[in-house]
Amino acid sequence: MKIEVKQLTKVYKDKKALNNISFSLEEPKIYGLLGRNGAGKTTFMEILSGHILPTNGKILINGENPFDNQKLTESICLIKEGNNFKGDLKIKEILRIYSYFYPTWDQTLAEELVSLYNLKQNAKVKSLSKGMESALGIIVGLASKAPITIFDEPYIGLDAAARKLFYEILLEQYEQEKRMIIFSTHLIDEVSLLFEEVLIMQDGKLLMKEDTDQLRDRTYAITGTREAVEGFIHDKQIISKKGLAGMMTAYVYGDRKQARKNDFQVEGIPIQELMIHLTEEQRGA
């Protein structure tokens, strides 16, 4: 699948939720779509899924507009934070409905996951706890095997063990058959190892789109005495710096070999930290 985002803008009354963004996604990868509250992530995913129209610009999937386009929407599965399913339906009915909708649906996987998550096929959605309802969303997203599967903060109420199970199955399924998975979450530390590429949004703009390994290679954290670190970073591009009791840690762009030569303590920067500091840097600018 090829997703082309061209000068995409969405305005709600006086709020520009998306502000003229352009990029493309071509490979079956696990993409992390990150950003602070209100950055525009959900709006982007809703347009991509063909649920809402942009104000200006467009998204093309394999050259076509996803809005009102069943041929395309049966290749896209969006699992939202909540309210994915009608309350009066039973779990087994939901699985049946989705099996009709998605040509790639895997009923065996769906049933396996229903029992792994201890759900009852005859239970109605309205009788489920928040976590159970999230589990059902995850099951549908995984079993859809849709070539574009989108999870928008899909696990409200799910405990840590249930989330871990989700990551494991997601990865296992992805390894068996690669597809485009777009994953938006605020629990970045937990999932960042799954991401092959990250997209960071800020105030309706795309701040960064980069391969995770490359991002890890071109950023690092150094710690040392304040004087030594200040001396080292004065000609470097800095993401942030923080001093405490005569010591300092700085997040830096560049090749970490030079820092190693200087006997600093050198480490990678967790993606969550990067996201926080990049979006702060931008806000302050």
Ligand SMILES: Nc1ncnc2c1ncn2[C@@H]1O[C@H](COP(=O)(O)OP(=O)(O)OP(=O)(O)O)[C@@H](O)[C@H]1O
């Ligand atoms: N239906 C709507 N009507 C009016 N404003 C909206 C609507 N949907 C979103 N917005 C506004 O557009 C902006 C982007 O919202 P969006 O939900 O896309 O952000 P987000 O990155 O998904 O945020 P979060 O991480 O909090 O879910 C916000 O300022 C939000 O208030």
